[in-house]
Amino acid sequence: MNGSREVILGRIRRALLRPGPGQGQEHGSLNGVQSSSGRVDPVQLFGQFQEQSERVGGEPRLCTDSEEALRGIQDLVVAAAYRRVAVSNHEICRRHRLAQVLSDLLPEVSLWIEEGNSDSGSSRRRNSRQLAQADLSITGAEFLIAESGTVLIASTGSSRQISLLPTAHLVLATPDQICPDLAAVFQQLGTAPEEGRLPAALTMITGPSRTADIEKVLIKGAHGPVRQLTWVIGRL
Amino acid sequence: MNVSLFIPCLVDQFFPSVGINLVKILRKVGVSVDYPREQTCCGQPAFNSGYHEEATQLARRFLEVFGDAETIVSPSGSCTSMVKVFYPEILQDVGLRKSLQAVTDRTHEFSDFLVNVMGIKDLGATFPHRVTYHDACHLFRELGVHRAPRELIRHVRGIELVEMENSDACCGFGGTFSVKFPEISTAMTQDKSAAILKTEAEYVVANDSSCLMQIGGYLSRQGFPIKPLHLADLLGENL
Amino acid sequence: MNRSPSQFKILASENVADQRLRNTFQSATGHALGQRAQSVQLVPEWEDLRERAHRIKEETVEHLDFYLEKLEASVIRRGGRVFWARDASEASNYVVNLCRRLQAPTVVKSKSMAAEEIGLADALESGGVEPVETDLGEFIIQVAGETPSHIIAPALHMTRQQIGKLFHEKFGIPYTDVPAELCAFARQRLRREFLSARLGISGVNFAAADTGTIVIVENEGNARLCTSLPRVHLAIMGLEKVIPRFADLPLFLKLLARSSTGQRQTSYVSMISGPRREQEWDGPEEFHLILLDNGRSDILADPRMRRSLYCIRCGACLNTCPIYQRVGGHSYGSVYSGPIGSVLTPLFQGLEVAKDLPYASSLCGSCSNICPVKIDLHHQLLWLREKLVSRRATPWQERLAMSLFAAGMKDPTLYRMGSALLRLLLKVSGRGNRPFAVPGWSPTRDFPALAETSFKQWWEDNRPGGEG
Numbered sequence: 001m002n003g004s005r006e007v008i009l010g011r012i013r014r015a016l017l018r019p020g021p022g023q024g025q026e027h028g029s030l031n032g033v034q035s036s037s038g039r040v041d042p043v044q045l046f047g048q049f050q051e052q053s054e055r056v057g058g059e060p061r062l063c064t065d066s067e068e069a070l071r072g073i074q075d076l077v078v079a080a081a082y083r084r085v086a087v088s089n090h091e092i093c094r095r096h097r098l099a100q101v102l103s104d105l106l107p108e109v110s111l112w113i114e115e116g117n118s119d120s121g122s123s124r125r126r127n128s129r130q131l132a133q134a135d136l137s138i139t140g141a142e143f144l145i146a147e148s149g150t151v152l153i154a155s156t157g158s159s160r161q162i163s164l165l166p167t168a169h170l171v172l173a174t175p176d177q178i179c180p181d182l183a184a185v186f187q188q189l190g191t192a193p194e195e196g197r198l199p200a201a202l203t204m205i206t207g208p209s210r211t212a213d214i215e216k217v218l219i220k221g222a223h224g225p226v227r228q229l230t231w232v233i234g235r236l
Numbered sequence: 237m238n239v240s241l242f243i244p245c246l247v248d249q250f251f252p253s254v255g256i257n258l259v260k261i262l263r264k265v266g267v268s269v270d271y272p273r274e275q276t277c278c279g280q281p282a283f284n285s286g287y288h289e290e291a292t293q294l295a296r297r298f299l300e301v302f303g304d305a306e307t308i309v310s311p312s313g314s315c316t317s318m319v320k321v322f323y324p325e326i327l328q329d330v331g332l333r334k335s336l337q338a339v340t341d342r343t344h345e346f347s348d349f350l351v352n353v354m355g356i357k358d359l360g361a362t363f364p365h366r367v368t369y370h371d372a373c374h375l376f377r378e379l380g381v382h383r384a385p386r387e388l389i390r391h392v393r394g395i396e397l398v399e400m401e402n403s404d405a406c407c408g409f410g411g412t413f414s415v416k417f418p419e420i421s422t423a424m425t426q427d428k429s430a431a432i433l434k435t436e437a438e439y440v441v442a443n444d445s446s447c448l449m450q451i452g453g454y455l456s457r458q459g460f461p462i463k464p465l466h467l468a469d470l471l472g473e474n475l
Numbered sequence: 476m477n478r479s480p481s482q483f484k485i486l487a488s489e490n491v492a493d494q495r496l497r498n499t500f501q502s503a504t505g506h507a508l509g510q511r512a513q514s515v516q517l518v519p520e521w522e523d524l525r526e527r528a529h530r531i532k533e534e535t536v537e538h539l540d541f542y543l544e545k546l547e548a549s550v551i552r553r554g555g556r557v558f559w560a561r562d563a564s565e566a567s568n569y570v571v572n573l574c575r576r577l578q579a580p581t582v583v584k585s586k587s588m589a590a591e592e593i594g595l596a597d598a599l600e601s602g603g604v605e606p607v608e609t610d611l612g613e614f615i616i617q618v619a620g621e622t623p624s625h626i627i628a629p630a631l632h633m634t635r636q637q638i639g640k641l642f643h644e645k646f647g648i649p650y651t652d653v654p655a656e657l658c659a660f661a662r663q664r665l666r667r668e669f670l671s672a673r674l675g676i677s678g679v680n681f682a683a684a685d686t687g688t689i690v691i692v693e694n695e696g697n698a699r700l701c702t703s704l705p706r707v708h709l710a711i712m713g714l715e716k717v718i719p720r721f722a723d724l725p726l727f728l729k730l731l732a733r734s735s736t737g738q739r740q741t742s743y744v745s746m747i748s749g750p751r752r753e754q755e756w757d758g759p760e761e762f763h764l765i766l767l768d769n770g771r772s773d774i775l776a777d778p779r780m781r782r783s784l785y786c787i788r789c790g791a792c793l794n795t796c797p798i799y800q801r802v803g804g805h806s807y808g809s810v811y812s813g814p815i816g817s818v819l820t821p822l823f824q825g826l827e828v829a830k831d832l833p834y835a836s837s838l839c840g841s842c843s844n845i846c847p848v849k850i851d852l853h854h855q856l857l858w859l860r861e862k863l864v865s866r867r868a869t870p871w872q873e874r875l876a877m878s879l880f881a882a883g884m885k886d887p888t889l890y891r892m893g894s895a896l897l898r899l900l901l902k903v904s905g906r907g908n909r910p911f912a913v914p915g916w917s918p919t920r921d922f923p924a925l926a927e928t929s930f931k932q933w934w935e936d937n938r939p940g941g942e943g
């Protein structure tokens with residue numbers, strides 16, 4: 001806080017003494033966007049998610065069970081000749097015992113496991129350098145948004161950098177995490193935002209990192225991952 | 237029904253045939269036509285240049301001249317929008333509110349009047365030519381009129397209407413803009429003309445003489461044979 | 476390259492004559508408009524959303540003090556710090572001092588129009604700190620020593636060949652004009668900066684007052700890197716970026732993404748509430764938010780201009796503006812270009828400096844029509860013109876002409892007489908009604924001839940007996 005605070009607020013208050021075009025708007029009467037639908041068929045929801053994700057260059061996939069997902073990861077790593085794989089400590093990764101299974105399945109790959117809280121600055125920096133070398137990272141989602149093919153992740157689930165620095169990013173999710181649209185997600189997030197339940201960073205990811213800054217030519221992988229994969233594990 | 241004509245100064249001085257043909261059209265559809273002789277200019281040139289005091293004076297005059305009119309019809313989307321959209325912005329006096337409301341409610345651009353007030357689409361005109369239609373900015377965006385003129389054109393016998401690309405892109409006139417920034421204004425007309433030429437139409441039709449003056453002025457300077465034509469002229473001349 | 480809005484006329488006529496530049500802007504804006512139209516088409520309630528966003532912005536701006544205090548309290552509650560900056564130098568000084576405290580020789584920066592507005596990069600350099608622009612477009616123009624030419628696509632004016640040559644000369648890499656290779660080079664080079672910087676600076680697209688959440692919308696991921704890796708994150712926002720509620724975000728995000736690039740969602744949307752929390756993996760230890768006034772409270776003081784503060788910087792009005800399309804962003808001599816620039820620049824920098832901008836519009840209205848928060852942009856330009864006139868800042872010849880015009884038009888007899896006299900003079904002078912040469916008009920367009928008989932005269936002559 002500083003001296004200019006009062007000056008600026010004073011100016012604003014003086015300025016607002018002159019009524020504007022539409023004074024007296026009822027506060028809170030204009031909340032957000034309504035979610036477009038109530039219950040939607042999960043097959044349809046996943047179908048929409050898949051279509052939208054593919055449109056923006058994402059790689060969505062449905063795996064009926066843990067085994068299929070794990071085999072899928074193995075195939076992915078082998079096919080793309082990934083050498084370094086980072087696995088987050090997200091609940092879904094632990095549930096499928098990714099770290100252990102992958103080290104058995106892919107003994108030639110160097111696995112990096114995100115562990116504990118990297119409290120000190122130096123260890124975090126070390127992690128950054130490790131992750132910047134990784135070909136693939138595997139993390140978990142909080143929500144998927146069908147309308148736009150979007151994945152929502154939280155800084156409480158995994159580190160921020162693990163979904164950002166590696167060349168490819170695979171997010172694992174479950175069918176019940178798919179919401180029809182952004183408004184539906186916000187309805188779930190927003191139950192009590194003032195109480196500080198929001199994580200410090202919520203990030204929505206829609207397809208791979210991209211840019212069109214050079215002559216409007218679309219390029220994938222500007223600063224973030226070149227590939228964005230989203231796998232939903234479970235039966236619809 | 238009694239219609240009072242509101243003839244913009246540009247039409248009065250440079251393109252009187254537009255007014256004359258409008259009279260012809262209105263008589264044909266059976267309304268009685270009057271021309272309040274005291275009218276001059278709606279004030280738009282002053283208003284658009286920022287001279288709101290001068291514009292306000294002319295707006296007040298307009299209300300005096302047309303205050304008692306049953307219906308006001310004009311062959312210009314631009315001047316009509318001055319009355320309907322911008323008068324309420326500059327005439328804030330409470331005393332004028334009622335007469336202002338009355339006048340703005342009763343003022344119509346002519347194609348809008350014919351199609352949406354009178355319910356007439358076919359005037360019985362014949363014009364065996366290929367034409368393209370330019371959406372004048374004020375008519376299109378301030379007044380939201382774009383279907384009515386096309387309906388009128390489509391019902392002309394023998395006519396072929398070819399849509400141009402970006403028919404609602406500005407022609408580049410913009411009043412004093414056209415002489416304050418001649419290079420930009422000309423560049424806009426150049427692109428507009430290219431779109432028009434691509435249709436291979438013989439005529440470019442619009443409902444505002446100012447756009448036609450801009451487009452036509454450029455086309456004729458370039459020596460292109462395509463001719464500008466006000467919709468009132470198209471309809472009135474060929475009844 | 477320092478351009479001033481006072482040079483608009485010169486710059487614009489130069490740029491409009493540059494056919495290459497004109498093609499670049501026309502095809503890029505055309506592309507963006509096409510994408511936008513496609514995605515908006517899929518939202519049947521679009522007009523409704525615009526209206527609601529307009530009303531929420533109205534609500535916010537009309538109670539700006541309330542929402543800013545609320546935002547401040549929420550940010551502090553989340554462990555962040557808030558700094559109120561009256562002007563550019565207060566804001567810049569705060570950042571420079573922060574760099575000193577952090578002993579940060581470099582900072583990584585993502586795109587922020589507010590930072591551009593206050594010239595933060597220059598201020599940092601004078602303060603001995605190297606600002607590294609990390610948005611690809613911003614990086615390119617920083618290396619070129621240029622300024623942004625579009626608020627969404629800063630390097631829109633440059634060709635791939637120019638960029639290739641630039642990188643070749645500045646960095647000694649082999650020449651290439653393949654966009655993907657140029658991008659890959661920038662990615663690799665900037666990674667180093669991200670990994671070592673102690674301070675990351677970002678802009679703010681929206682700031683929710685109830686939760687203290689700032690939202691950053693982007694496609695490249697550089698803003699995520701700027702806000703995730705360095706030890707400290709500083710965000711800078713114009714006062715008007717505040718919105719009442721976190722729950723308003725779906726609405727604004729929908730409007731912004733579709734209006735600016737035609738995307739349903741940009742690749743990344745970061746919603747940041749304060750610094751890293753204890754149980755979290757990583758993220759900055761400190762979060763600073765600069766609330767920048769820099770002339771905004773003055774804009775607020777004029778109720779007619781207030782709506783210009785609703786802007787969410789989507790760039791759609793630039794894309795649709797027939798003037799912007801032909802003269803490009805640099806003609807405006809300011810970081811804000813296009814219709815919103817023509818409104819904001821005179822308000823920020825003074826009407827006298829930016830006299831031409833309010834007139835740099837044919838008033839076609841396509842800007843107001845496209846604006847996702849329904850700012851009446853072309854009306855705002857008209858009010859600015861009126862301000863110029865009432866300050867007597869227009870040329871005396873024009874003022875004289877206008878008062879003569881008004882006098883003539885107010886008096887129908889004078890009008891009639893003038894019109895008759897003019898025709899008489901033309902007749903006796905032997906000139907007839909050949910068209911006049913009109914300065915500014917006639918070099919490129921034929922001017923119509925005065926009609927032999929005015930409509931008024933025709934009506935007099937043919938006045939129907941029974942009618943009227």
Ligand code: SF4
Pocket residue numbers: 734785786787788789790791792793815842845846847848849850852
């Ligand atoms: S004025 Fe409206 S259209 Fe222009 S950038 Fe701002 S929000 Fe977008």
